[in-house]
Amino acid sequence: MGGTVFKYRDNVDTDVILPARYLSLSKREDLAAHCMEDLDREFVARVQPGDFIVAGENFGCGSSREHAPIAILSSGISCVIAASFARIFYRNAINIGLPILECQEAASEIRAGDKLEINLASGKIRNLTQGRTYQAGGFPPFLQDMMDAGGLLAYLAKKKEEVLP
Amino acid sequence: MGMTMTQKIFARHCGRQEVQAGDLVYGALDLVMGSDVTAPIAIHEMEKYGLKRVFDPNKIVLVMDHFAPNKDIRSAQNCALARQFAQQMGISHFYDGGRMGIEHALLPEQGFVAPGELIIGADSHTCTYGALGAFSTGVGSTDMAAGMYAGKNWFKVPAAILVNLTGRFSEYVGGKDLILSLIGMIGVDGARYKSIEFTGEAIAGIPMDDRFTICNMAIEAGAKNAIFPVDQNTLDYLSGRVSRPFVPVEADTDASYVCTIDINLSQLRPVLAAPFLPSNVKPVEHFRGLRVDQVVIGCCTNGRISDLRMAARILKGRKISEHVRCVIIPATQEIYLQAIAEGLLELFIQAGATVSMPTCGPCNGGHVGVLSDHERCVSTTNRNFVGRMGARDSEIYLASPAVAAACAVAGTVVSPEEV
Structure with a gap:
């Protein structure tokens, strides 16, 4: 998959990803319409299907609202790449099927507007603009299985409960 | 191991x-x-x-x-x-x-x-x-x-x-x-x-x-x-x-x-966390004199009875600054009743505070005290992220009930000892 980068800082919290004033919304398109609103007011107008969010440390800190990863996924972002993720956001992303990759080097070198191509299965990130390649950390097999199944509930619905660790 | x-x-x-x-x-x-x-x-x-x-x-x-x-x-x-x-x-x-x-x-x-x-x-x-x-x-x-x-x-x-x-x-x-x-x-x-x-x-x-x-x-x-x-x-x-x-565990x-x-603990001082991260923590004196528009005392962090008692200790016999909107939110019905029984709610209202029913309320910008542009709130809540309590350029300073109550009286950031 390929697309253009939106680059953000360290400690992007879920309040700026999806402000609490929209928490009573639940439709995916309604949440996407306010994605990143308090951090980057141009995001919604500019984002194209397949684009990437690249950020620093502790992406998605704060509130446990799943509305935040849902808004990002529904906006067309194909993967969030960060130096690190806050733990609830990390779980939520995996659980709902929003692709994420953790990679310090990519997070520090990639710039806004760079064109990327990634391979989720291998964790390989190609920066077409800078001619660089980065290798993101992998996931434990059980989490990879869950992501492949389409998220936690899809996994449970397939009666795979017994194969959880 | x-x-x-x-x-x-x-x-x-x-x-x-x-x-x-x-x-x-x-x-x-x-x-x-x-x-x-x-x-x-x-x-x-x-x-x-x-x-x-x-x-x-x-x-x-x-x-x-x-x-x-x-x-x-x-x-x-x-x-x-x-x-x-x-x-x-x-x-x-x-x-x-x-x-x-x-x-x-x-x-x-x-x-x-x-x-x-x-x-x-x-x-x-x-x-x-x-x-x-x-x-x-x-x-x-x-x-x-x-x-x-x-x-x-x-x-x-x-x-x-x-x-x-x-x-x-x-x-x-x-x-x-x-x-x-x-x-x-x-x-x-x-x-x-x-x-x-x-x-x-x-x-x-x-x-x-x-x-x-x-x-x-x-x-x-x-x-x-x-x-x-x-x-x-x-x-x-x-x-x-x-x-x-139940069986407790020990490490x-x-x-x-x-x-x-x-x-x-003896070396700790009253502190504030300034916008826009809870880690921007400094002693209250560092922010002394900043004008305050709103004070919130409540939330899952500090809406319990001892928090209300501490606020009452500071507010007793005093008036909240006339340019400050002070919202006090007991966290549960039981705490609300206890506060009534102890006369705390009457004391708060006499001091010029608004007393709310239990709710998360303004903590995440929901209701009961949402902030306008450029307004500053000293709050006992837990997050001071951008836009957390309302307008995107409003400001939240996180504090204890004692500090928040003191700021409500002074109308500016002060330490509890000063009021």
Whole structure:
């Protein structure tokens, strides 16, 4: 998959990803319409299907609202790449099927507007603009299985409960 | 190898003698909690995947607190959906209307939390219950749905930071100053993916309400959970609330920790966390004189009876500055009644404060005190992110009830000793 980068800082919290004033919304398109609103007011107008969010440390800190990863996924972002993720956001992303990759080097070198191509299965990130390649950390097999199944509930619905660790 | 308190709770809940940091385990849940904001998504997701039952209706608690009493039509629809789900599934622990309260004050108060238990809640401040020696952590709606359905969920066993407490709090210094100071020391990701485990001679002197405040904000350092050892204070609190048997855990003496942080309570001062991160912590004096437009005293962090008593101590016989809107929010109906019985609410109203029904209210910009452009609020809540309480360029300074009440009287940032 390929697309253009939106680059953000360290400690992007879920309040700026999806402000609490929209928490009573639940439709995916309604949440996407306010994605990143308090951090980057141009995001919604500019984002194209397949684009990437690249950020620093502790992406998605704060509130446990799943509305935040849902808004990002529904906006067309194909993967969030960060130096690190806050733990609830990390779980939520995996659980709902929003692709994420953790990679310090990519997070520090990639710039806004760079064109990327990634391979989720291998964790390989190609920066077409800078001619660089980065290798993101992998996931434990059980989490990879869950992501492949389409998220936690899809996994449970397939009666795979017994194969959880 | 020895285990931490948290690791022991995981071992017990996944049927193993021993677990280590980094293990992926499937833990049996003692309780699953959700709110009017997070439960609707969980309910929709269960429907979508055809998950038509819950594992145990008595181990699920739904609390309508964020946008309740319903602030608008959409909020009303969310609460109605949760209410209908509770009826369908036979979930009797549904808190709404006259039984309402802020979830993280309500659940311990109503006896839903006991030492050694494993709890998830679809709200990041679920880490509050570690004050009672339980493992509890915040999750998203999908995890809540999985927990409600399966009665289990997956966890990565965390490593721990040990925080060793000595000394005793000075006057006007308490749990809020301690946890803000700790977050200031280690940063908003200083405990990411980790437990914060408290130990030390000072713990016996830390009241339960302060322990709740301290554990509540562990998430603001990125922690998975925070946990206090169980002592006589804990048992006294549980007496009359929890009747089921429980078995507390203690950390092994050879448990290993990522690091140990020593904090002498005697050296702590009243502090504020300035916008826009809870780790921007400095002594109150640093911000002295800043004009304040609003003060909020309440929230799952500081809406308990001892918080209200501290606010009353400062506000007694004084008037809130005429340019300050001061909103005081008892966290539960029980606390509300206690505050009435002690004459606190009358005192607050005489001082010129607005007293609200229990609700999360303004903490996340919902209602009951949303901020306008460029307004500044000193608040006992837990987050000061951009736009958290309203307009994008409004400002929140996080503080203890003592500091917040003092600022309400002065109309500017001051230390409690100064009013």
